Amino acid sequence: MALRVRAAMEAISLAMADQTDRGEVAFYIPELATSDPQNFAMSVSLASGEQISVGTSDTAFSIQSISKIFTLAIALGRFGDGFWRRVGREPSTMAFNSIQELEIRKGRPANPFVNAGAITTTDMILAGSTPAECIGEILQFVRLAASDDEIFVNPAVAASETATGHKNWALAHVLTAFGNLEHPCEMTLGVYFHQCAIAMTCAQLARCGRFLAGFDAEQDLVAAKHVRSINALMMTCGHYNGSGEFAYRVGIPSKSGVGGGILAIVPHVASIAVWSPGLDRDGNSLLGIQALELLSESMGWSLFQGATSSLDNPLVSNRSRTCR
Numbered sequence: 436m437a438l439r440v441r442a443a444m445e446a447i448s449l450a451m452a453d454q455t456d457r458g459e460v461a462f463y464i465p466e467l468a469t470s471d472p473q474n475f476a477m478s479v480s481l482a483s484g485e486q487i488s489v490g491t492s493d494t495a496f497s498i499q500s501i502s503k504i505f506t507l508a509i510a511l512g513r514f515g516d517g518f519w520r521r522v523g524r525e526p527s528t529m530a531f532n533s534i535q536e537l538e539i540r541k542g543r544p545a546n547p548f549v550n551a552g553a554i555t556t557t558d559m560i561l562a563g564s565t566p567a568e569c570i571g572e573i574l575q576f577v578r579l580a581a582s583d584d585e586i587f588v589n590p591a592v593a594a595s596e597t598a599t600g601h602k603n604w605a606l607a608h609v610l611t612a613f614g615n616l617e618h619p620c621e622m623t624l625g626v627y628f629h630q631c632a633i634a635m636t637c638a639q640l641a642r643c644g645r646f647l648a649g650f651d652a653e654q655d656l657v658a659a660k661h662v663r664s665i666n667a668l669m670m671t672c673g674h675y676n677g678s679g680e681f682a683y684r685v686g687i688p689s690k691s692g693v694g695g696g697i698l699a700i701v702p703h704v705a706s707i708a709v710w711s712p713g714l715d716r717d718g719n720s721l722l723g724i725q726a727l728e729l730l731s732e733s734m735g736w737s738l739f740q741g742a743t744s745s746l747d748n749p750l751v752s753n754r755s756r757t758c759r
């Protein structure tokens with residue numbers, strides 16, 4: 436399979452180099468506004484442990500909202516089903532940082548991936564520790580998941596968002612007003628801005644996502660039932676208002692960040708990271724989605740594929756075998 440994946444990725448990398456519409460970088464975080472939209476990288480980590488990368492896959496970028504996957508994993512591990520008392524698990528209808536949506540929902544965020552839900556998740560895992568310890572715990576989680584200690588927070592990005600992230604400050608205050616934040620806003624947001632400022636290369640991020648693919652080697656990090664919950668949330672809410680379109684075009688659980696990264700999972704087959712800093716109108720990487728669509732199509736990786744799809748996907752081939 437690795438040879439076919441490599442051939443597909445090399446063709447995609449060439450196609451992406453030719454794209455003239457590359458989206459707009461995240462101007463609302465000054466430190467990200469200087470990102471070069473010409474960057475494109477993709478890395479695929481397979482069940483066998485083989486890793487295939489194309490483009491600038493060793494350049495670190497800001498993972499931003501992709502970090503919400505890791506804080507959700509920590510929170511589910513600590514609180515189990517009790518987690519859902521404070522956060523919903525339904526797709527949102529407005530922008531990822533909408534204050535209006537939080538007000539309509541009376542302070543209980545739609546899901547853990549909109550900013551309000553992620554801030555609440557961070558507030559929950561902050562219980563019992565200092566902000567510095569909590570950031571340390573999140574870093575420890577991603578380093579363990581990626582088997583790589585060379586993953587760090589970019590302090591300039593964290594400082595940039597602390598100074599300018601007024602919507603997040605507003606969301607934290609609205610959460611407090613509804614009694615859904617236990618810590619002072621500056622403590623919870625201090626952790627949240629730092630988790631978003633974690634920098635990873637595409638190669639590191641693809642390895643970091645392996646625990647979500649259900650590979651034998653990574654079974655101990657997060658309980659299987661929580662992996663299932665996280666993948667379900669990624670499928671339904673991972674691209675905010677663009678989640679339905681992403682399911683239609685790509686068909687695998689996935690989570691985007693405004694740094695231009697996307698982590699996508701083909702259960703039992705692959706963990707995929709893609710990065711291109713230009714975003715679409717929903718705040719998701721424009722070329723990242725195009726590249727994932729092409730890869731999913733050429734490998735037959737959509738989970739919604741019919742029974743005649745790629746035999747490389749054990750989910751599909753097992754299912755078609757049992758249905759007969």
Ligand code: DON
Nearest residue numbers: 499500550631691692693718
């Ligand atoms: O809180 C924010 O606005 C950013 N730190 C993260 C938002 C984000 O990545 C949205 N995803 N596409």
